[in-house]
Amino acid sequence: MRKTLFTLLAILTMTTATAQTKASYEPEFIGETNLLCINDKDTASIAAEKQIGVVKAKAGASVYLTGIGSVKSRIQVEGATSSCVGSDAKAYRLVVKAADNKQDPNSFIQILKFESKGDKRRCVIAKSNTFGGAQSGADDLVSFQAKKYGDTAYILNIPSTPGEYGVMVTNPNSLTEKNMTVYCYTIK
Secondary structure, eight states, X not given: OHHHHHHHHHHHHHHHHHHHHHHHHSXXXXXXXXXXXXXXXXXEEEEOEEEEEEEEEEEOHHHHHHSOSEEEEEEEEESSSOSOEEOSXXXXXXXXXXXXXXXXXXXXXXXXXXXXXXXXXXXXXXXXXXXTEEEESOTTXXXXXXXXXXXXXXEEEOOOOOEEEEEEEOOTXXXXXXXXXXXXXXXX
C-alpha cells in the first residue's frame, strides 16, 4: 500500500511540474505574446513589450504638386528598439494567447518586421498610387508555422533573423478594433 501511495504521489508531482512548466510560457491575457529563447540547456520566456501602434500616412511631394503620385500608410510604435530582446539563442518561438485555438492563426495573427527610424519603429501597411491602384497588407510580413499550445494558445515557429518585430493580434470575432496593440520584440 505504501509503495502504491508513493508511486502515485511521484506521478502526481511529475505531472504538476510538467503542467507548471508549460503554463509558465503561456501569457496571462488574450492577445499577449511571450518570446521563447531556446538553448541546449534551457528555455527562457520573456513577455513582449506592449505598445499602441499609430497609423501615419505620407504622400509624396508630387501628389501635392500635380495630384499624381503615391501615398504610404505605416504603423508606428515608440522607441528605436524593444525592451524585449532575444539574443544568443539557438531558436526562437512566440507563444500567443487567444480566446481558444480553434481558428487558423494566420487569419488573425500578423508578425511585422519594423525598420528603425530615429526614435520610432515603423512598417508600411498600405500603399496607394494614382495609376497603380491600392495595396493593403504589410510588405514586411513575417511568415510563421503555428501549432496549438494548450487549450487557448498558439506556439509560432519564427525565423531567427536579427531585427525589430511586432506581433498584431486582431479579434476574429470583432468587426472593429478600437486600438492597435502591438507586442514588440528584438532579435540580435
